[in-house]
Amino acid sequence: MLLTSKRYDVDDIMAAQEFYHGRGWTDGLPVVPPTAAAVEACLEWAGMTPEQLVGIEPVRERAISAEKLAINAVMAGCLPMHFPVVVAAFTAMLQEPFLLHGATASTGGCAVLIVVNGPIRGELGMNGTFNALASSDRASTAIGRAIRLILCNLLDARPGDVDRSTLGHPGKISYCVAEDEENSPWLPLSVEKGIPAEASAVTVMAAGAPRQLMNEWTTEPERILDTFVAEIRANMRHYSIYAGNYAIVVPPQLRAHFAAAGWSKADVRRYVFENARIRRKEWADCGKGAVVGSRGEQEYAGLASEDSLLVIAAGGPAGGFGAVIPPWFGGKSNAVTMAIGACFDCEA
Template sequence: MGRIANVQLASKVHKAADFGAVQEMFHSRGWTDGLPIVPPTEESVAACLEWAMLVPDHLIGIEPVRERPVTAEKLAVNAVMAGCLPMHFPVVVTAVTAMMNQEFLLHGATASTGGCAILLVLNGPVSKELSANPTFNVLGASDRATMVIGRALRLILINVLDVRPGGIDRSTIGHPGKISYCLAEDE
């Protein structure tokens, strides 16, 4: 795999004194789901982009209702925050690409008062490649891949598409899948 030479990221760089300060900064600005995040360094974001062979400004799609552009860089930042390794990132890109299709009805799924959450099902060789667990406790904390990929989708909804509780997200009770909702199919 070739390196993307001189990756220029458009995202603003924030500095913090230590790991705790990073957590407080992200939490106070509403950039988390309430859980701690992995600080998205320029190196870790570039590593995700390199793994997927995408340049930072590659347009993944435009959210159909509010016409918000979604770039590869913004996906990578949130994937890192969720704990994704570079090898997880292409799955995140594929999922968000599908969600950008008008037929997916993303706005309806994210604006419902009923508390629905978007479920991502992994199948095929990628499940094994990522060591996703398709057997016991598939909706629990059974493996890293499904937990971080599902969480990346949630952070992308929050930070890239501004789907926040009380704003676009009008869920009255919520759903545990609004933290991470990804599983591997047992084929």
């Protein structure tokens, strides 16, 4: 296997850390030195050649090779078996609906949320239960971090360079969750998006920070969802009024109430779509009265359609908690789902 990336000799692993930090090739955390053997192992696992074209960044027309993705995956701590997920996630991000450049360059400071579905979750030991949106397991953390390093090192999405985030949020380090399919009565997210149940897949979304909520005082699906809706409405008041992809994360304690009432994900999406709405005049309640104008009674929906809501089953077994993950900026960027191992552009 012929790797073409430039190679550097350093004295030891500590020298490697300083070498990479000094060149801005990290996210501030230590990296795994991307030796030729480690990079080749990732490529071999995914059945890819070093020069294979993964895709072309659409704004600056940068060609992204499999070798470059593998280097950054190794740096992030990925094992070879993690690499196909990284490839699928980044390929999905390159698709036009995602608007990669806008999402990564905006002052809005979003991060790339990655949702993993299918058998690969078990193969990689991914855990969609305890601490699901944080350091739940090795694979989730490393895969999410690999995407961040790829953005920094291959597309210059470093703070103050292409990345112009005013604040950002911790998801910029790693933002990857495996759906808890085994403990859920619902269809997996990927199946809802048209991927066969036996296949593994990723969904990527340009996302704000998760907004945690709690409702332990009812078993009625409508009242539980009213809490999620209130959080979406709050985001529409405080951040962006425009419709886009929202994701909600529903742990087992709340899922049990939906299951008892016979509610599917489609039922959840329908209720949220119908109720997550505000009138423009509500902006006056949070310091934005200057932009209300004569359109105070105009209604805005949080979702462009029922299908705009991503319903994710994840979280620990106890606690009436949940989370709303807002979109970067309305419908500027749309979530994309892609099968892992799919050949998107074989001829290239």
